Amino acid sequence: MILFPAIDLKDGVCVRLLRGNLNQATIFNINPADQAREFQEQGFDWLHLVDLNGAVEGRSVNVEAVTEVIKATEMPVQLGGGIRTREALDRWLDAGVQRAVLGTAALADPDFVHQACADYPGQIVVAIDSRDGNVSIEGWTKDSGVRALDLALRFEDSGAAAILYTDINRDGAMAGVNVESTVDLAFALTTPVIASGGVASIDDLIALKASESSGVEGVICGRALYDGRVDPTQALSVLRG
16 A cells, blocks of 8 residues: 655645645645655655645646656655646646646546546546535535545546545544545445545554555555654555555
8 A cells, every 4th residue: 555645835835734724734844845855765655746726726836846846756746736737737747747636627627537547547646525525626615516426436437547535624634534435435436546634643544554455545644744643664564564
């Protein structure tokens, strides 16, 4: 199972939000490239990168910071936030991003996402950000009224690399991963699922690892790594075991 350390970018710096609220951002590193290098030195295999401003504005905003992170690390980068056009997708994949995460576009322009999956096999992740069971879009600012599973099923045969499932109410709140909902989603799909939102301790990772056979491929961890609640060496040992 893959452990993805997260770098969330707001106004060019590395932050963590509380339940997706841009007004409740804690700065953890003013130099995202340095943070990426630190994660690489700690032994991580992948990096999860999010342009928070871009997610809200619908276009790439933290371009300089993302570019510097890509240059700073040899880890493959998974990037989301504001990628809603073919031009933006092509630009980032050409720039060295290994996987592009498409969220709002999955609802707003599903044909674009299906075509992207066909043209870039294994490089497109469909993000499903759920609050109380419904998918939220545009940087988690709007409720789509669509159920998470219903949206996931629309991309079952698309060739997506994974479904990234985030429980927004758990994100940054240190309340523990919603293992039950994540596993239920994974069981209903053939596409691998990446869990996100709420990792608070090594126990969350142990619980997800125990459910790996359901189709949970990985987990994203942010605040718990930054504040020391999860030790990188121990976490990687658990998930690689």
